[in-house]
Amino acid sequence: MNNISRSIEAFSKAKELIPGGVNSPVRAFKSVGGNPLFISEAKGSKVWDIDGNCYIDFVASWGPMILGHAREEIVEAVRKAAEKGTSYGAPTLYENEMAELIISMVPSVEKVRMVNSGTEATMSALRLARAYTGRSKVIKFTGCFHGHADSFLIKAGSGVLTLGIPGSPGVTESVAKDTLTAEYNDLESVSKLFDAYGKDIAAVIVEPIPGNMGVILPKQGFLQGLRELTSKYGALLIFDEVISGFRVAPGGAQELYGIMPDLTTMGKIIGGGLPVGAYGGRKDIMDMLAPEGPVYQAGTLSGNPLAMSAGIAALKILKNEPGIYKELDRKAARMEAGLREKLAETGTKGVINRVGSMLTLFFTSASEVCSFADAMTSDTDRYARHFNKALQAGVYFAPSQFEATFISTAHTDEDIDKAVECFKN
The missing domain is CATH 3.90.1150.10 (Aspartate Aminotransferase, domain 1)
Structure with a gap:
């Protein structure tokens, strides 16, 4: 022992x-x-x-x-960046390079915003979806985990599931009321929610390949069905690719399965092991973010040079090594x-x-x-x-x-x- x-x-x-x-x-x-x-x-x-x-x-x-x-290339990239300072609170060329890499690799992303965690990415994407559609409700799936923002702790996966916590104290009834839950791989459960609340649903957020109740594979037609339902009712489809992004293919699950979401959240691999998150999607949606538009989201360390340099080194390897x-x-x-x-x-x-x-x-x-x-x-x-x-x-x-x-x-x-x-x- x-x-x-x-x-x-x-x-x-x-x-x-x-x-x-x-x-x-x-x-x-x-x-x-x-x-x-x-x-x-x-x-x-x-x-x-x-x-x-x-x-x-x-x-x-x-x-x-x-x-x-x-990995040697990542360690060296971080070392070189750290020698020049760890944070500026101002734009850097690292951020441009990271954005260009993500846009070139992820099929649905036309513009992208850097943040500091997967939770920050998903909560920001949800706020943006509500602002873009002018609607309040969101559909998530039982057992899927999108971070620890209030809206996502209803019937969540990951540590919530591991520890047997049914939700979380501190999440208000009004937030819970705006979070509708469906069953993963069950299109009928999603369709019923749209039948009942279609005019109020801003978005469906889903792990295209759930990894937080264990790895679950999407059934044939399930992701395409979500794409069709959201389009029919004028809601957005958000792929949470914090885990699957750059893991199952260079362009994530959306490349693997050929489905184009409206927004995508990312994290993990794009930081090369440093804290990071990002969300991106269609230009007309992303341009609603301040300072371009009215939807506010900010972060002092967003796009910091250490995380960006590590992530750039990682993505270059994944993109360029056949x-x-x-x-x-x-x-x-x-x-x-x-x-x-x-x-x-x-x-x-x-x-x-x-x-x-x-x-x-x-x-x-x-x-x-x-x-x-x-x-x-x-x-x-x-x-x-x-x-x-x-x-x-x-x-x-x-x-x-x-x-x-x-x-x-x-x-x-x-x-x-x-x-x-x-x-x-």
Whole structure:
């Protein structure tokens, strides 16, 4: 058993200083038991805790580290930027270059605004959609997570789902009333909401590939159906590609599935591991933002040179290196195939969902996992046992059944095979 005495001591101290001892709830290991690891450094596919234990990392900072940790080009870009100052509160050429890269890669984006987090991106996109349409209500999907803004904590995924919190105190009734919930992969549930509230619905916001109740694949025609319904009723379609953006294809899920949303939110990968977010879309919508238009949104550190330089370095690699997504898919397919063999060998009930380099193994007897209800049939105790056995073997998966496993370019076939071998009945 790994010695994690320093992590135990650090967590005990953290609980005296920080609510729950963590600055993001799912890090606390509550759903898997045990003590969270305090990480001291990372390189490539590995992380090291403060006790010196090494782990193959499949959390990947919850998605951003698609190129692995401390990639040389990204570290060098940040170093050069930091030497010139870490923030100016004024425009820089980094912001222009980042915007040009995003617009060139994401099919639906004609203009883009930088912010500091995925939550900031989604809440800003929602405000913009309401202003553009002059309507108040929004449709979201049960189990999808769009950050922790009030409107999005109704029947949310990610840490809200992991911790079993049905919503959140502090969200007012009026906000909740304007948030309508539908079931992912169920077009009929969306159609019924439009039948009842069509003239008041500003937007539908959706993770085109949900990653916050585990990875869920959109059924044939589902995303296209959302596009058609929103167009019919004059509402906007917002793709939350904070996770799927630049992860499943250079242009995200919208490139993969050929669907053009009106607005797109992004994050994670575009910061190369630094805090970042962005939202973009059609020019006529984006031009409503101040100072061009009346919709106000601002941020002192938005587009800061460190995050922009890191993100530019990452996106250039993803855009310009041929075969990178094919190789990521090959590695993830290797893990999927290995895990399927383990399920069969051990007689364990489970479903594996994968899109490109993101996947989830659901411990469930269901025949498929296509929705929140399906995901909720998972045996979370069984997942916790799997997680802890893997951790003891030096493999670090997400400390929650309802998150994704992320493959990076830094993972080797040996890393993948070791992760598969951790699976025990």
